[in-house]
Amino acid sequence: MSSTFDQIANIIAETCDIPRDTIKPESHAIDDLGIDSLDFLDIAFAIDKAFGIKMPLEKWTQEVNDGKATTEQYFVLQNLADRIDELVAAKNAAPGA
């Protein structure tokens, strides 16, 4: 089974037509890969579907805007993969999961 990073890197490569081998765990989705907000909607849809979660993009954006978080915490891909793992774990731990 591929890692969370590999799965999201494959999604980004396919959605944004970015060569897969240029997408690294340390890549910043916006600053390094040039992904804009519209493409990120598409990526979020694919990630939500692939992992059965709802990434809280609005909450994350608000935290960045309020200075409570940095974009690196959510948009460096290894960090994004970690956030996704946390969301999947929370979903699986929820009653009825």
Add this chain to the structure above:
Amino acid sequence: MDLDYFKLIDRIVELNLDEKRITVEAQVPAQHTIFEGHFPGFPTMPGVLLTEAMAQSSGWLLLGLLKFERMPFLAIIKEAKMRGFVSPGTLLTIEAKLEHEGSGFAVTKAKGRAGKELKCSAEITFGLTPFPDPSMRVHMDAMANKIGFPLQAITQ
């Protein structure tokens, strides 16, 4: 349809918020200047307007699901397929279903039919934002009333 004002949906037939789907009717006008150019001798509803009609149908569904607290704006159209010609005077029945509700966005799938014949389909993504101006919300309320939006469905 009021093509001049880009109001393409005439009537909401069914809104089922539990199943997250909507069915609407859209009457293509028998005459309009659009058909003089598109095309002379073969008047046909432009695919871009069929796509917009599917987007507006989806929009009413999302407004219902969001209880008119946010406005869906068209962001992405995928797999838009024009499967048959739509002539002036055709009554279109359009169904839209929520495919996914994300954080700040939603995805629907819509299909337009003339009778039983499938004419168009698409997957459509919307950004969901607060109404940018109070007058827009007032306008949407008036439009909802005009096309028979079942307001009781969102107050339950």
